[in-house]
Amino acid sequence: MSVIALINQKGGCAKSTTAVHLAYWLYRKRHSVVLVDADAQRSSSIWLESLEDPVPYAVAQTSGQLMAEIPKLLEQYDQLIIDGPAGLSEATKAIVLRSDLAVIPCQPTGVDLRSAADAIQLIQQAQAIRNGAPKAAVFLSRAVKGTRLKDEAIAQLQSLKLPILKTVIHQRQAVADTFGQAATVWDLLGKASGEAADEFEQLFQEIVALT
Numbered sequence: 001m002s003v004i005a006l007i008n009q010k011g012g013c014a015k016s017t018t019a020v021h022l023a024y025w026l027y028r029k030r031h032s033v034v035l036v037d038a039d040a041q042r043s044s045s046i047w048l049e050s051l052e053d054p055v056p057y058a059v060a061q062t063s064g065q066l067m068a069e070i071p072k073l074l075e076q077y078d079q080l081i082i083d084g085p086a087g088l089s090e091a092t093k094a095i096v097l098r099s100d101l102a103v104i105p106c107q108p109t110g111v112d113l114r115s116a117a118d119a120i121q122l123i124q125q126a127q128a129i130r131n132g133a134p135k136a137a138v139f140l141s142r143a144v145k146g147t148r149l150k151d152e153a154i155a156q157l158q159s160l161k162l163p164i165l166k167t168v169i170h171q172r173q174a175v176a177d178t179f180g181q182a183a184t185v186w187d188l189l190g191k192a193s194g195e196a197a198d199e200f201e202q203l204f205q206e207i208v209a210l211t
C-alpha cells in the first residue's frame, strides 16, 4: 500500500497532469489505484471522468476530509495518487502528513525553484515528526529542450538536499492537448505523444521504485 502525492504551492507546474497520467499508467497495469483530487478546481477528477476507460477517483479538499478519506480509501485500494492543490494550505499539510512519498514537479524558472524550496521545507518538517516519512523527490517538469534555464535549474535543484529524479518531462503541445481531448498521451497518435509517453513511463518507473 502506498500514498503518492504530487505537491507544490506553485500553480501550473504539472501536478494534475502528472497525477492523472500516473494514476492512468498504474490502472492500465491493473493496479488497484484511486486518484484523490484535493484541488478545488477539480481538474483531475473531471479529466479522469472524461476518459474512455475511467480511472477511479475521490474528491477530498479540506484537511479534515483528507484526514478522514485517506485511511478509508486505503482499505479499498492499494495505491492512492493525490493531486495536491496550489498553495501550501492546511490541506497540503494534511497530504504531507498522510503520504508515503511526496513528489514535487518543478518548472525550470527562478520563481518555481523558490516555491519548490518552500514545499521541501514543509516536507522536512513532516519528516522530523514522522520519523523520516514521507520520502520525497523532485523532478523537472515542462522543461524546454536546449535552453540554458533547464541546465541551470538542474544545478540549483542539486542544492535543495532532496533526491532529484533523473527523468525530465519536456514541454510538448501533445501533453497540453490531453485534457481538452479527454485523453492521456497514451491515447493520442503521433511522434510527440509517443515521446511524451516514453518520458512519463521512465518517470513513473523511478517514482514507483521509491515506494
Ligand SMILES: Nc1ncnc2c1ncn2[C@@H]1O[C@H](COP(=O)(O)OP(=O)(O)OP(=O)(O)O)[C@@H](O)[C@H]1O
Pocket: 010, 011, 012, 013, 014, 015, 016, 017, 018, 039, 041, 043, 085, 086, 141, 142, 169, 170, 171, 172, 173, 175, 176, 177, 179
Ligand atoms: N509537459 C507538458 N507540456 C506542455 N504542457 C504541459 C505539460 N505539463 C503540463 N502542461 C500544461 O500546463 C498547464 C498546467 O498543468 P497542470 O494543470 O497539470 O498544473 P498544476 O500544477 O496541476 O496546476 P494547478 O496548481 O493550477 O492545479 C496545463 O495547461 C497543462 O496542460
Ligand SMILES: [Mg+2]
Pocket: 015, 016, 017, 039, 043, 083, 084
Ligand atoms: Mg492541478
